[in-house]
Amino acid sequence: MGSVGFVSPQSMRFNEPLPLQSGAWLTDYTLVYETYGTLNADRSNAVLVCHALNASHHVAGEYADQPNSIGWWDNLVGPGKPLDTNRFFVIGVNNPGSCFGSTGPMHLNPGTGRPYGADFPVVTVEDWVDAQARLVQRLGITQLAAVLGGSLGGMQALAWTLRYPARLRHCMAVATAPNLSAQNIAFNEVARRAIVTDPDFHGGHFYAHGVIPKRGLRVARMIGHITYLSDDSMEAKFGRALRDSELGYTTQDIEFQIESYLRYQGDKFSEYFDANTYLLITRALDYFDPAHACGDDLTTAFKAARGNKFLIVSFTTDWRFSPARSREIVKALVDNRIGLSYAEIDAPHGHDAFLLEDPRYHGVMRAYFERIAAEELA
Amino acid sequence: MGSVGFVSPQSMRFNEPLPLQSGAWLTDYTLVYETYGTLNADRSNAVLVCHALNASHHVAGEYADQPNSIGWWDNLVGPGKPLDTNRFFVIGVNNPGSCFGSTGPMHLNPGTGRPYGADFPVVTVEDWVDAQARLVQRLGITQLAAVLGGSLGGMQALAWTLRYPARLRHCMAVATAPNLSAQNIAFNEVARRAIVTDPDFHGGHFYAHGVIPKRGLRVARMIGHITYLSDDSMEAKFGRALRDSELGYTTQDIEFQIESYLRYQGDKFSEYFDANTYLLITRALDYFDPAHACGDDLTTAFKAARGNKFLIVSFTTDWRFSPARSREIVKALVDNRIGLSYAEIDAPHGHDAFLLEDPRYHGVMRAYFERIAAEELA
Numbered sequence: 001m002g003s004v005g006f007v008s009p010q011s012m013r014f015n016e017p018l019p020l021q022s023g024a025w026l027t028d029y030t031l032v033y034e035t036y037g038t039l040n041a042d043r044s045n046a047v048l049v050c051h052a053l054n055a056s057h058h059v060a061g062e063y064a065d066q067p068n069s070i071g072w073w074d075n076l077v078g079p080g081k082p083l084d085t086n087r088f089f090v091i092g093v094n095n096p097g098s099c100f101g102s103t104g105p106m107h108l109n110p111g112t113g114r115p116y117g118a119d120f121p122v123v124t125v126e127d128w129v130d131a132q133a134r135l136v137q138r139l140g141i142t143q144l145a146a147v148l149g150g151s152l153g154g155m156q157a158l159a160w161t162l163r164y165p166a167r168l169r170h171c172m173a174v175a176t177a178p179n180l181s182a183q184n185i186a187f188n189e190v191a192r193r194a195i196v197t198d199p200d201f202h203g204g205h206f207y208a209h210g211v212i213p214k215r216g217l218r219v220a221r222m223i224g225h226i227t228y229l230s231d232d233s234m235e236a237k238f239g240r241a242l243r244d245s246e247l248g249y250t251t252q253d254i255e256f257q258i259e260s261y262l263r264y265q266g267d268k269f270s271e272y273f274d275a276n277t278y279l280l281i282t283r284a285l286d287y288f289d290p291a292h293a294c295g296d297d298l299t300t301a302f303k304a305a306r307g308n309k310f311l312i313v314s315f316t317t318d319w320r321f322s323p324a325r326s327r328e329i330v331k332a333l334v335d336n337r338i339g340l341s342y343a344e345i346d347a348p349h350g351h352d353a354f355l356l357e358d359p360r361y362h363g364v365m366r367a368y369f370e371r372i373a374a375e376e377l378a
Numbered sequence: 379m380g381s382v383g384f385v386s387p388q389s390m391r392f393n394e395p396l397p398l399q400s401g402a403w404l405t406d407y408t409l410v411y412e413t414y415g416t417l418n419a420d421r422s423n424a425v426l427v428c429h430a431l432n433a434s435h436h437v438a439g440e441y442a443d444q445p446n447s448i449g450w451w452d453n454l455v456g457p458g459k460p461l462d463t464n465r466f467f468v469i470g471v472n473n474p475g476s477c478f479g480s481t482g483p484m485h486l487n488p489g490t491g492r493p494y495g496a497d498f499p500v501v502t503v504e505d506w507v508d509a510q511a512r513l514v515q516r517l518g519i520t521q522l523a524a525v526l527g528g529s530l531g532g533m534q535a536l537a538w539t540l541r542y543p544a545r546l547r548h549c550m551a552v553a554t555a556p557n558l559s560a561q562n563i564a565f566n567e568v569a570r571r572a573i574v575t576d577p578d579f580h581g582g583h584f585y586a587h588g589v590i591p592k593r594g595l596r597v598a599r600m601i602g603h604i605t606y607l608s609d610d611s612m613e614a615k616f617g618r619a620l621r622d623s624e625l626g627y628t629t630q631d632i633e634f635q636i637e638s639y640l641r642y643q644g645d646k647f648s649e650y651f652d653a654n655t656y657l658l659i660t661r662a663l664d665y666f667d668p669a670h671a672c673g674d675d676l677t678t679a680f681k682a683a684r685g686n687k688f689l690i691v692s693f694t695t696d697w698r699f700s701p702a703r704s705r706e707i708v709k710a711l712v713d714n715r716i717g718l719s720y721a722e723i724d725a726p727h728g729h730d731a732f733l734l735e736d737p738r739y740h741g742v743m744r745a746y747f748e749r750i751a752a753e754e755l756a
Binding site for chain 2: 186231247251
């Protein structure tokens, strides 16, 4: 098993406006993407990887000019890895509204000549899938072998089967849910309030003030991070361990290692993530609800996907998108007699497990891709 | 079943300094308290009720001059109620460091003549119990029939049995834990960071600036509130219901009813709760860990309580202090052959269940108090 090595992002500009779910349009936008492996002669081996909240098009490999720039799913994607780039042509794309290169709130609004800021149009999972579909089409791919994603990326994989079922064969949705629960929305809302009420947010137009709402971003990330880890893994990793040998009896300084860890995660995040993007992406999570238009009946929603096959994966300790949520998807697929594999992985790492290298999890992913390769890429 | 009716808080001043776990002292402090019912002739019917994070001495009844001022555990305490004030003499006391009348950060620091603010000494569960013990002694009560508390109040009830086992007969600890988990501490820390990084906090000396760090308090309360409710009860109460009939496609305004509810809870809390108190009380939660001094062995810790009897109550959907945490206490008591009753109540309301009127829960409380009355108050 090796790395895809040094990679470079590419970009593609779209002059045709993208109609959005909200009724607004995204005009004149650019998508940044990366590809790994080689598209085969009949263009049947392409796999699109969709990113979650704070990731990007940089799925695998590293940048020659940037130390520590390994892709976020590099453990899964590469030569000889579960998603084997010797067999598959893998595409990673950064979604519009994000802050890693594709058109986003920090870019110039062609309507005003100033950064979009809070005026960047609200984007949904479906909008992202529409944008991805255009990119895939321009790459000359009529049908993807698979669309793969974890968490919010898994929602995009699901949305592909509902909007463009003929343009993909397999949907691989890991650690995801058919919609957010009230508790999920609640955590998103607290994070958003922390950002929006930071005086440095300036109503989302902070770029013009030369400041960044870091206080809000830090708190948002700390909240998010708690929900990504399982109670048990946090207990195993930190427990009640103190940072120093004795209690300092202080309300504002660090006492416990978990506090130190969370503050570090928050600080790091506030250095690179855009506040408006955080609002946009958590809203896209909130809005995703394919059953809603079908009388809240998920089975009806998945009728559209009868020509697709599915791999659904969940993790036992994921309390953000619990196995019960994945089983809702499984039930809707079974109701439609859609071919599927479902793996509930007994892993201790909570929601974060989808990014980690668990042998059972990666074994499932490897087996599924090997079957696609054996049966469809002969 | 009736109400204890109109009540009035009383206050007691203590000139003898209180030594604190941190090594500091609390000098010249006042405790505010209320009592309901009548102390019997042999002073054997007194029950001390300890409060949790945002409650106070005002356990039951109401204030004649304040509308909507019903005590926080009024459904449990009153004539004919599970803790029957026709039989028991009930004491509610506000802990030092709180913001409801007892000496706290908003009061004058005798050392400086200015409000304590962030200089209020760090207080622990054990410090509170020491302060309560002095008050109980001054009320002429040598031995309490019971000490009762839920959540952080339950920790105080447990600490009573470890520090003053001869001064109480029964410990009744509801929806509590023998210490906070890493996840519990993590949520507290995010809430504290939201407060401390609010520019209006001014390092804890905001009183002098005529401002209140309401932004931080709002976020802190929203986070806390999510952890008080169960995922299921939030789903049942709010689900994905929208506030308006259609989506507004907005990142900063309210879309879902759960958002509206949380914002309301945060706003309300920020109007009455003190930011320094929030830091102090969450720290007291973090620090509580009676097993720590006994080599992290809870069984050893509870040796001190061999003369006491216990009622431990937990709620199935409480993910903040789950039944598993209560069972740790039960195991330590069983190991010590201490008499106990344990009730795991199948209730949907999460941690908040301890404040609600669930018939099975209140049935257990009533039966336990009735047994005390029958066996000990003959």
